[in-house]
Amino acid sequence: xxxxxxxxxxxxxxxxxxxxxxxxxxxxxxxxxxxxxxxxxxxxxxxxxxxxxxxxxxxxxxxxxxxxxxxxxxxxxxxxxxxxxxxxxxxxxxxxxxxxxxxxxxxxxxxxxxxxxxxxxxxxxxxxxxxxxxxxxxxxxxxxx
Numbered sequence: 206x207x208x209x210x211x212x213x214x215x216x217x218x219x220x221x222x223x224x225x226x227x228x229x230x231x232x233x234x235x236x237x238x239x240x241x242x243x244x245x246x247x248x249x250x251x252x253x254x255x256x257x258x259x260x261x262x263x264x265x266x267x268x269x270x271x272x273x274x275x276x277x278x279x280x281x282x283x284x285x286x287x288x289x290x291x292x293x294x295x296x297x298x299x300x301x302x303x304x305x306x307x308x309x310x311x312x313x314x315x316x317x318x319x320x321x322x323x324x325x326x327x328x329x330x331x332x333x334x335x336x337x338x339x340x341x342x343x344x345x346x347x348x349x350x
Contacts, residue, residue, distance in 0.1 A: 207289065208242075208252065208253060208286060208289050208290055208293065209212060209251070209252045210249050210251050210252075210261075210293055211249060211250050211252070212248070212249055212250075213243065213247075213248040213249055213260065214243065215279035218236070218239050218240060218243055218248070219239075220250055220257055221227045221239060221248050221249075221250055221260045222235075222236060222239045223274060224250070224257065224259060224260040224276055225239070225260060226277075227278055228234070228276040228277075228278065228279070229276070229311065231311060231313070231337045244276070246261040246262050246264050246265065247262070247297075248260065248261070248262055249294075251277075251286070253281070253286065258277060258281040258286055259276050259277040259278055259281065259286065259290055260276050261273065261275045261276065261290060262274045263294060263297065263298060266301050266303055269303060269305065270300060270303050270304055270305040270306065270307050270343070271292055271298040271303040271305075271306050272306075272307040272308065272309065273291075273294045273295070273298055273306055273308055274308055274309055275287055275294060275308075277290065277331055282316070285293070286302070287320060288324070291324055299347055299348070302347075304345070304347070305344060305345050305347065306343070306344045306347055307329075307341060307342065307343050307344075308321050308326055308341075308342050308343075308344075309339050309340070309341055309342070309344075310339065310340045310342065311337065311338070311339060312331060312338035312339060312340050313338065318340060318342075321349065324344070325346055326342035326343060326344045327342060327343060327344070328340055328342050329341050331343060
């Protein structure tokens with residue numbers, strides 16, 4: 206079964222927020238913060254058979270690179286859904302011909318870090334915002350997954 210990926214707009218933004226807040230316990234977003242992100246970024250949702258399994262954020266190109274973040278709800282991990290979602294997102298961002306694709310993982314999320322590295326991302330920085338530690342990763346090969 207393959208993922209159905211849809212843009213998160215209007216009332217779907219609440220579903221996007223629910224996934225984000227379930228996966229990222231360190232940074233809980235309000236509805237207003239999500240609406241602001243939806244204005245600046247492309248937010249999507251992923252479903253399997255009508256069941257919500259994850260979300261993604263694609264930030265507009267900046268300095269030749271695009272940032273893509275995929276989140277899969279814990280109950281649906283280790284089934285290949287994250288890889289399938291990432292591939293779909295990578296196809297989308299390739300159309301803008303970025304020099305690199307970036308992603309961000311919570312430093313405490315070792316599974317997320319391993320996932321990103323397995324998909325060709327290399328750690329480039331560690332930083333902290335408001336007490337939350339993050340790892341920035343970059344992938345220079347933008348032609349394949």
